Amino acid sequence: MFPTALSDHRKGLLLTAIGGLALSMDIPLVRLGDGDIWSVLGVRSAATVVATLVILAAMRLASGKWPVLVPGRPGLIAGLLYGISSLTFVLSVFNTATANVVFIVAFNPMFAALLSWIFLKEKPQPATLIAMLFMILGVGLIVHEGLASGHVFGDAMALLSALILAAAITIGRASRREMGFVPLLAAILPAALGLAQALPSGLAIAHPGWILFNGAIMMPVAFWCLATGPRYLSAPEVGMFYLLETVLAPIWVWLIFAETPATMTLVGGGILVAAIAGHSAWMVRRKHISQPAE
Template identity: 90%
Template sequence: MFPTALSDHRKGLLLTAIGGLALSMDIPLVRLGDGDIWSILGIRSAATILATLVILGAMRLASGKWPVLIPGRAGLFAGLLYGLSSLTFVLSVFNTATANVVFIVAFNPMFAALLSWIFLKEKPQAATLIAMLFMIFGVGLIVREGLASGHIFGDAMALLSALILAAAITIGRGSRREMGFVPLLAAILPAALGLAQALPLGFSIAHPGWILLNGAIMMPVAFWCLATGPRYLSAPEVGMFYLLETVLAPIWVWLIFAETPATMTLVGGGILVTAIAGHCFWMVREKSIRQPAE
């Protein structure tokens, strides 16, 4: 039984690592598309839905049966949350700096820890609570910078996105059901909203190929991997793989657009990354100590 548990944990780590890496390309591809918010939201989400339908059709032909799409009420609720998180995330990208978005969204694992504590009775360890305090301080510095630069709405949307994602992850963890297709099908909500707003005036995207690449390939990979991860990992562990986006997205944006984050954003982001990385290291160390004993 122990080798199976270890294998599942490694599977969860691999899935969430791939998901976090794919997610780190989201903001750069949205920026490369160069369009208005509703056109990008609608096309990006519609591409995700079409890609999902193609994948489902291929799986149906290969296995002769449909995979689990929406596992009960938990799946419906999680899907609603994933759909809302797409909307709040794109709103944050268009209303604040990239570094602000990814650093604030990195608060996701701490929200996940709190929600798991409240609803799943998975009490966080002392190290998690300490990391949470440092992360609150780091987010406070970034939001303070947002207030000074007039980006408070974008920062608030990023923080709301982190909370909504953490809630969706926690539901997946609590249900122990297959949630891989839930966030993909949940793209129906932002697609409908974006298309309803964009169609009357016409689409406005300078380079739609980047948006199609993002919606049809990168987002399905990211969301499927990150939604499947809670079957094998705890909600805070899954949330921590969003750290890949936190670290990599500002680097991609800096390399492509030469956008340098504000000083306080870098300071707050450095505190966030250090707190999460330190917490990850501590969790891995504790697990390696406990396993031989068990």
């Protein structure tokens, strides 16, 4: 049993690492596309929907049956939230610095902990509450910088994205149902909104190949790998790989576009990353200690 468990753990690490790396390329690819917000939102989301339908058709041919797509009312509500979060996320990318977006969206796990505490009566551990205080400090520093530089709308959209995503995750946790395809199919909503706004005057994307590559390949890979990882890893371990976007996206943007984050953004982001990483490491260690020896 031990070799099998070890193999599954390594499989989970590989999947979540690939997912985190793919997710970290989202913002740089959106920026490389160089288009207006509605064109980018519509094409990126439509590409994700088409890729998902192709994957579903392949699974149907291979297994002879359709996988679970949208599990009842919880799936519909979560899908609506995922769709709205795509809109707010793209709005944040177009209205504030990349570092601000990824650092603020990293607040998502703490929002999820708060919502679980309020609605699911899952009281967070003292270590989680301490991490939340540090994360509030970090986000406060970044938002303060946004106020000073005129990026308040973009920062607010990033914070709203984190809250909406946390709500979708909480609904999935409460329902205990399979939600793997929900965020992918939910791209129908931003695709319809973006194309409806962009098509009357024509799509305006200088380099559409980057947007198509992002929506059709990178996003499905990211979401599928990160949704499958919890089958083999604990939630805190999976959460640590979400940090790859927080750490790497500003680096990719700095290397490609020479966009250097503001000092206060780096300070606040450093506090956020340290708080999340420390909390995740503590949760993993606590889980291993609490497991009985075989």
